[in-house]
Amino acid sequence: MQPAARRPIRAALLGFILMLPGSGPGVLPAGVRPEPPIGTAPPAEAPPPPQAQPEAGEAPESPAPEDAAPEIPPENQSSFLTRIYKMRPGKLWKGLLSTLEAEGFPPEETSQETRTVKTSFVDFSQDKYPAQVAEPPLRLGRNYHILQMIKVKQGKVSLEGVVTHTREGTELRLRARILVMGLDRARRVRILVDRRSTGVIEADVIHRLEERLGIEHL
Secondary structure, eight states: OOHHHHHHHHHHHHHHHHTSTTSOOOOOOTTOOOOOOTTSOOOOOOOOOOOOOOOTTOOOOOOOOTTOOOOOOGGGOOOOEEEEESSOHHHHHHHHHHHHHHTTOOEEEEETTTTEEEEOOEEEEGGGSSSOSBOOOOOOSSSOOEEOOSSOOEEEEEEEEEEEEOSSSEEEEEEEEEEEEEEETTTTEEEEEEEOBOSHHHHHHHHHHHHHHTOOOO
């Protein structure tokens, strides 16, 4: 046989060998994955990436408690009790801070520049005061559904004080934020709710301040 005639035969034999099983993988179309041999387990899928864990000392987020006090509704916001003294604002300001601390109202937010102070919430008992410290609650109706006791027996209170200079002298303004337990009839949960102050708690603190500094208001 001539060499030129042998070339087509060799090419046909080479193509037949490449098509035999086990002769090596062929070229597959794009997007087609080769099937695993019979009797072998499929490849394990990659595990999902681990979720981020909070760092050491970092507390996980938690929902707000049911009894958290919301912002003060305008109808339940107490009025300031005002007194004016013939003395320097700085002296009255220092006396107010020391009196609040001594009477069990630790200051929580203070500003020396504006001479304003807000105390932490502390527990109080109505038995300590000669008259009711809170006004009666709002009437139940379509727009108000928090059931409360008419006369307060106990609760929590925070004080807000402001010292300013006026033409008449140094003015002290003090008001209380009173929280008492109530029943939200719509959600059927107990919550802390604001009550307007009658000024009894504020007057008692101002009386202690005047005794402490030996002063009288105008």
